[in-house]
Amino acid sequence: MNIGIIGSGNVGGTVGELWAKAGHQVMFSFSRSSERLQTLAAQIGTNATSGTPAEAANFADVVLFAPNFWLVQEAIAQAGSLAGKIVIDTTNPYRWAESGGIVRMVGENVSGAETIQKLLPGARLVKAYSSFQPSALRRWAERPLDQRLAVAIAADDEAAKAIVAQLIEDSGGRPFDLGTLQNARLIEIPGSFSSSDNLTLDAAFKRRLQVLGY
Numbered sequence: 001m002n003i004g005i006i007g008s009g010n011v012g013g014t015v016g017e018l019w020a021k022a023g024h025q026v027m028f029s030f031s032r033s034s035e036r037l038q039t040l041a042a043q044i045g046t047n048a049t050s051g052t053p054a055e056a057a058n059f060a061d062v063v064l065f066a067p068n069f070w071l072v073q074e075a076i077a078q079a080g081s082l083a084g085k086i087v088i089d090t091t092n093p094y095r096w097a098e099s100g101g102i103v104r105m106v107g108e109n110v111s112g113a114e115t116i117q118k119l120l121p122g123a124r125l126v127k128a129y130s131s132f133q134p135s136a137l138r139r140w141a142e143r144p145l146d147q148r149l150a151v152a153i154a155a156d157d158e159a160a161k162a163i164v165a166q167l168i169e170d171s172g173g174r175p176f177d178l179g180t181l182q183n184a185r186l187i188e189i190p191g192s193f194s195s196s197d198n199l200t201l202d203a204a205f206k207r208r209l210q211v212l213g214y
């Protein structure tokens with residue numbers, strides 16, 4: 001599968017590398033330095049290239065959307081329309097405060113994913129990869145299957161969700177279904193499945209029972 005990465009830092013760089021190593025074609029984009037993206041792609045080697053966000057969007061069957069939340073509009077402006085594309089939203093809707101700590105950038109009753117869906121009309125949005133540090137995914141990918149990291153996922157488009165579930169397996173995680181995009185707020189900080197701890201699939205099912213009753 002051709003995967004365009006928009007935001008190639010901690011999350012985009014790590015997940016993109018895991019996909020490239022699993023045999024997908026990955027194009028890294030969105031940086032203040034095109035040289036940094038070229039170096040990242042060269043280090044990964046086979047299956048990785050770099051380009052502009054518009055080039056990554058054109059190339060992609062699936063887009064991993066992983067900019068800092070305060071750069072979401074800038075990243076979308078550079079990418080152009082993502083209508084019809086499967087877009088995996090990894091963001092948490094926060095920025096750093098000057099006094100330290102973090103500041104929420106969307107209303108309390110709105111998720112970052114719902115905000116991004118409005119900014120990307122026609123995109124097939126899937127929330128995933130926002131609930132843990134990407135280094136944990138890489139570490140736990142070495143474990144036996146039942147001990148790997150549960151990657152919570154929420155989307156309204158079931159066909160897009162199934163494709164992303166397979167990509168989660170390919171990156172070494174275990175897909176864990178949290179229902180529709182409305183539940184993206186559970187995966188984003190400060191939701192019950194956000195980055196407070198890392199969960200195996202078994203632990204994630206127990207937490208879903210406590211939180212959602214099923």
Ligand SMILES: NC(=O)c1ccc[n+]([C@@H]2O[C@H](COP(=O)([O-])OP(=O)(O)OC[C@H]3O[C@@H](n4cnc5c(N)ncnc54)[C@H](OP(=O)(O)O)[C@@H]3O)[C@@H](O)[C@H]2O)c1
Binds near residue numbers: 009067
């Ligand atoms: N880190 C985590 O543990 C984690 C976990 C889950 C979800 N998330 C969420 O996932 C998203 C990405 O997080 P991250 O930790 O991967 O962020 P990051 O490491 O800071 O990466 C951000 C990306 O944006 C680029 N960028 C920064 N400023 C830019 C600018 N002015 N113009 C163009 N590109 C720019 C960076 O490239 P350059 O630095 O090369 O310019 C980099 O590619 C965030 O929304 C975050 O909340 C993070």
